Amino acid sequence: MFDFLDKYDVLGAFWTTVQLTLLSAVGSLVWGTLLAAMRVGPVPLMRGFATAYVNIVRNIPLTVIILFSSLGLNQTLSIHLGAHDFPTINFRLAVLGLIVYTATFVCEAIRAGINTVPVGQAEAARAIGLSFSQVLFLVVLPQAFRAAVGPLTNVLIALTKNTTVAAAIGVAEAAFLMKQMIENEAELLAISAVIALGFVCLTLPTGLILGWVGKKVAVKR
Amino acid sequence: MTKVPVAKEDVATSDELVVLKSVNKHFGALHVLQDIDLTIARGEVVVVIGPSGSGKSTLCRTINRLETIDSGTIAIDGRPLPQEGKELARLRADVGMVFQSFNLFAHKTVLENVMLGQLKVRKADKKQAEEKARALLDRVGVGTQADKYPAQLSGGQQQRVAIARALAMGPKVMLFDEPTSALDPEMINEVLEVMQQLAREGMTMVVVTHEMGFARSAANRVVFMADGRIVEQAAPDQFFSNPRSDRAKDFLSKILHH
Numbered sequence: 001m002f003d004f005l006d007k008y009d010v011l012g013a014f015w016t017t018v019q020l021t022l023l024s025a026v027g028s029l030v031w032g033t034l035l036a037a038m039r040v041g042p043v044p045l046m047r048g049f050a051t052a053y054v055n056i057v058r059n060i061p062l063t064v065i066i067l068f069s070s071l072g073l074n075q076t077l078s079i080h081l082g083a084h085d086f087p088t089i090n091f092r093l094a095v096l097g098l099i100v101y102t103a104t105f106v107c108e109a110i111r112a113g114i115n116t117v118p119v120g121q122a123e124a125a126r127a128i129g130l131s132f133s134q135v136l137f138l139v140v141l142p143q144a145f146r147a148a149v150g151p152l153t154n155v156l157i158a159l160t161k162n163t164t165v166a167a168a169i170g171v172a173e174a175a176f177l178m179k180q181m182i183e184n185e186a187e188l189l190a191i192s193a194v195i196a197l198g199f200v201c202l203t204l205p206t207g208l209i210l211g212w213v214g215k216k217v218a219v220k221r
Numbered sequence: 222m223t224k225v226p227v228a229k230e231d232v233a234t235s236d237e238l239v240v241l242k243s244v245n246k247h248f249g250a251l252h253v254l255q256d257i258d259l260t261i262a263r264g265e266v267v268v269v270i271g272p273s274g275s276g277k278s279t280l281c282r283t284i285n286r287l288e289t290i291d292s293g294t295i296a297i298d299g300r301p302l303p304q305e306g307k308e309l310a311r312l313r314a315d316v317g318m319v320f321q322s323f324n325l326f327a328h329k330t331v332l333e334n335v336m337l338g339q340l341k342v343r344k345a346d347k348k349q350a351e352e353k354a355r356a357l358l359d360r361v362g363v364g365t366q367a368d369k370y371p372a373q374l375s376g377g378q379q380q381r382v383a384i385a386r387a388l389a390m391g392p393k394v395m396l397f398d399e400p401t402s403a404l405d406p407e408m409i410n411e412v413l414e415v416m417q418q419l420a421r422e423g424m425t426m427v428v429v430t431h432e433m434g435f436a437r438s439a440a441n442r443v444v445f446m447a448d449g450r451i452v453e454q455a456a457p458d459q460f461f462s463n464p465r466s467d468r469a470k471d472f473l474s475k476i477l478h479h
Contacts, residue, residue, distance in 0.1 A: 124324035128338035129314025220372035
């Protein structure tokens with residue numbers, strides 16, 4: 001009953017899913033960390049911007065963000081993100097949309113991590129003459145990240161599954177392939193099972209490995 | 222209440238390192254520091270004592286601006302405390318601080334704790350920073366623990382590392398904010414001994430503590446605070462044997478005779 005799979009590049013589609021996930025994960029980790037830094041920082045303008053950004057963006061459905069990046073950025077404003085063919089443009093737009101959206105959750109996970117770091121750590125860092133950014137990046141964030149591995153794992157798993165929204169703008173990842181197969185084949189249960197299994201194969205190890213990492217790097221107090 | 226003239230027979234009065242002038246601070250409705258005037262000379266060891274809530278910890282924390290003040294001035298080595306920023310960071314590097322709860326960087330080894338400020342603030346060479354850190358750790362008696370993490374050390378060891386971390390910056394003055402209050406009784410002495418040695422070597426120190434033995438043996442001057450004010454200051458012998466204010470008499474009668 002799985003013979004029909006020979007006609008499709010299932011591995012290729014999941015490889016696109018993996019690429020979407022990894023690029024968006026790195027991007028949203030960087031942007032989310034900067035947002036968190038702004039939210040705890042001393043500059044009111046940055047604090048206000050980051051707070052507003054998080055509260056607005058995380059409440060917009062991802063589909064709307066992804067569709068906007070294609071219809072709004074690309075087709076209306078002619079932003080190509082340096083690519084020339086449609087598959088590459090759409091892939092990059094999808095990554096951009098995923099970063100914009102996921103960074104809000106990364107920011108909040110890291111902010112929760114920052115709250116686990118005792119105030120005395122920052123005070124001691126300021127007392128030896130470190131600047132605000134040194135206190136944040138050398139003392140507070142390294143400890144916050146270790147405490148945030150668990151919540152960040154959740155964000156990464158959610159991100160992996162959220163990449164399926166990229167199918168809405170034609171990125172040929174796993175969910176896009178699933179739609180194609182559903183249109184052309186009769187084995188609907190088998191199709192769902194294959195795609196579901198594929199995602200579990202991606203996310204289950206993520207959870208297990210990062211769970212182990214989280215325990216390993218936890219700060220002992 | 223009358224201010225008692227300060228006994229400073231062994232200190233040059235012209236060489237003022239820390240000067241607080243009419244400092245006021247409120248925590249909401251609580252007037253925690255009320256018109257504090259305090260001058261600390263270079264090389265002087267000043268012990269601040271007083272009942273809980275008298276403002277002595279707050280006073281200590283205002284000196285490197287971990288607490289802001291509402292009015293008055295604080296100057297260190299002739300320079301008034303700047304606003305938050307690079308300038309303040311530079312000044313804090315010259316003011317060592319030791320906390321009640323040690324506050325060693327939990328994600329760094331003991332050695333890294335003592336090196337961090339040297340590398341990132343003083344821009345010291347890595348090898349020299351490590352040499353200095355190891356020498357300081359040996360000096361406070363925890364040289365063998367250099368590669369452990371703070372959580373693996375006893376409280377007394379952690380506090381001695383914290384002293385080494387502050388000393389690594391080559392501070393002009395050291396602030397101690399109840400350095401032994403979080404320690405098990407048998408570990409208090411090992412920390413006090415390190416502080417005694419520092420005092421003997423001529424370090425300028427402001428020590429907030431409940432250790433009257435330390436005040437007697439190491440202090441040049443005892444500052445007694447109550448209800449946000451400096452009630453009395455005197456040489457330790459004079460203060461402990463013949464306190465002048467009723468508030469200090471009352472305080473001492475409660476802690477010394479039981």
